[in-house]
Amino acid sequence: MSTPARLATFGAVLAVVFGAAFGVGRLVGPDAVAEPAGDTAHPESGGGPSAGHGGHGGPTATPSGTRQSGPAAHGYSLAVDSYIGGISFKITEAGGPAVTAFETVHEKPLHLIVVRRDLSGFQHVHPVMDADGTWRAALTLPDGGPWRAYFDFTETGAAPTVLTADLDAPGAPHSEPLPAPATSTVVDGYTVRIDTHDGVTLRVERDGRPVTDLQPYLGASGHLVAIAERDLAYLHVHPSGPASGGPEVRFAVEGAASGTHRLYFQFQHGGAVHTAEFTVTGIGGGHAHN
Known part of the structure; x- marks a missing residue:
């Protein structure tokens, strides 16, 4: 082998x-x-x-x-x-x-x-x-x-x-420190803001203006994957409520999780898929947002 x-x-x-x-x-x-x-x-x-x-x-x-x-x-x-x-x-x-x-x-x-x-x-x-x-x-x-x-x-x-x-x-191992928690990130010219007070809400902006014409990606306004730092537990969830063109995309999380997670939010705009990443401590209702 x-x-x-x-x-x-x-x-x-x-x-x-x-x-x-x-x-x-x-x-x-x-x-x-x-x-x-x-x-x-x-x-x-x-x-x-x-x-x-x-x-x-x-x-x-x-x-x-x-x-x-x-x-x-x-x-x-x-x-x-x-x-x-x-x-x-x-x-x-x-x-x-x-x-x-x-x-x-x-x-x-x-x-x-x-x-x-x-x-x-x-x-x-x-x-x-x-x-x-x-x-x-x-x-x-x-x-x-x-x-x-x-x-x-x-x-x-x-x-x-x-x-x-x-x-x-194979090859030389690669390792990066986990980025610190933040309430916003910039990807491909888009600013994405996160709130985890009640589920997870992502807000997409560009050039200081809200994006209101998000395109469906795999049949949804966006997709969210969360992976736990401690044990690599996995969550893949899709938006709650009706389809939305933005600027906000909301996700309900059943069984809120404590501990540090890396979140990957994927959305489509201008014919391209973008991935915004966040580090959060606690996800779901009632947990502290970063």
């Missing part, structure tokens, strides 16, 4: 619930606890994923000992073949064939989120599935060291699910 094709640590299987009617996101899942090579760990809640590869080639991976957040995650396994210059993988039912029937959620059957473990280098890509259940997407990991990948999907007739994996990219 070559280094570029190595899956360093097999991730936890987590379940995430999206409130389709009201745009409510639920924060789920602790970080994986890596086991020594060759050990056979089992998720704490039982019924976890197998290390099987669904009958196709690729590196062998061992599940890590972590908690699962719901029974909808039971029975899935993930096999990652490569992630250098592009990623390919399969999602299988434990001991069975590859899953090939997926619901379209926000215009895509699968959302792949990748970040360095220091929470920098955020990427949100949409793989395309071959007839045999192999997913492929362009993906560049510009620096060495561990990256965390979240495979966010819904099998037809099942609940939304997230599989995670740690990708050990």
Whole structure:
């Protein structure tokens, strides 16, 4: 097995619930606890994923000992073949064939989120599935060291699910300190302001004026991903209320989380997608905003 094709640590299987009617996101899942090579760990809640590869080639991976957040995650396994210059993988039912029937959620059957473990280098890509259940997407990991990948999907007739994996990219490791909390940031000429008093509200401005003609991105006014600094717990939530052209995009968060998180807010304007990033301490109703 070559280094570029190595899956360093097999991730936890987590379940995430999206409130389709009201745009409510639920924060789920602790970080994986890596086991020594060759050990056979089992998720704490039982019924976890197998290390099987669904009958196709690729590196062998061992599940890590972590908690699962719901029974909808039971029975899935993930096999990652490569992630250098592009990623390919399969999602299988434990001991069975590859899953090939997926619901379209926000215009895509699968959302792949990748970040360095220091929470920098955020990427949100949409793989395309071959007839045999192999997913492929362009993906560049510009620096060495561990990256965390979240495979966010819904099998037809099942609940939304997230599989995670740690990708050990070759090359010199890269690490950045987490930026300090701030109430605004500038990205691509846009000023984005954040308030976390009651859920999360983002306000988009340009040249000192509110942006009122935001374009839909994947069927919504914007998308928000939050990842916890301590354990890399993952949240992907969509706007609450009716679609809005801005300047404000609001997100309701069910199960407010304490601790430090990195938030990634994606919005589309002028035909381009922009990503504004924030460090916050506490998200959801009643928690201190930064």
